[in-house]
Amino acid sequence: MVLNITPFVRSLLVVLLDLALAGRLSAQQGPFNAGLVGGLNFAELVGEGNSDYFGPNVGIIGTARFARHGQLAMELLYSQNGEYILPEYYPALEYGNIALHHIEVPVHVDLLIGLLQHDAYYDWNLNVGVAYTQLFGYSVKDRVGNDVSDLVTYGNRRAMLLQAGTTYHFTQHLGLNIKASLPIRVDGLSWTWAARMMYLLG
Secondary structure, eight states: OOOOOOHHHHHHHHHHHHHHHHHHHSOTTSSEEEEEEEEEEEEOTTTSOTTSEEEEEEEEEEEEEEETTEEEEEEEEEEESOOOOOOSBOOSSOEEEEEEEEEEEEEEEEEEEOSSOOSSOOOEEEEEEEEEEEEEEEEEEETTOOBOGGGOBOSOOEEEEEEEEEEEESSSSEEEEEEEEEESSOTTOOOEEEEEEEEEOO
């Protein structure tokens, strides 16, 4: 399936890669940083509870400090099983394994706080922002394992999300991030939660 990315998203990806390169090449105390993100999404999908469907949420992150306690961050992620869009049509049956494959591009502002550590680095931060997502593939099975992907139809495959979260850094490089995502068009959709480990290079 061909991935159709808009010019706006292509521009965001170029900026993210520039941030990542700048972060990798900059000094340890520099304004730019970059790293890796990896964890899981947890979503409802078919109305059975917010943790019944899960999938990876992995990619890269770039950050740019603009104030002593503030930074702008951008991520490029492969995100599976987030509840970001609704199908135009899906049959009424008992669903089993579902895999929704998204490209997710979050942009967020981080408030940097020194909770236990503030001399070498700020160990805690709060994140608020938005994310662009695009569904580029999916597979759906019923309870007995029959593939019913051809019976599910998606029209609009793009969505904008509101996101909020928090990150605690155990060290200058390693941290744990918890975030919540909610589509801006919320009709019939619920929260997607994510827990990710973050490794910063600088």
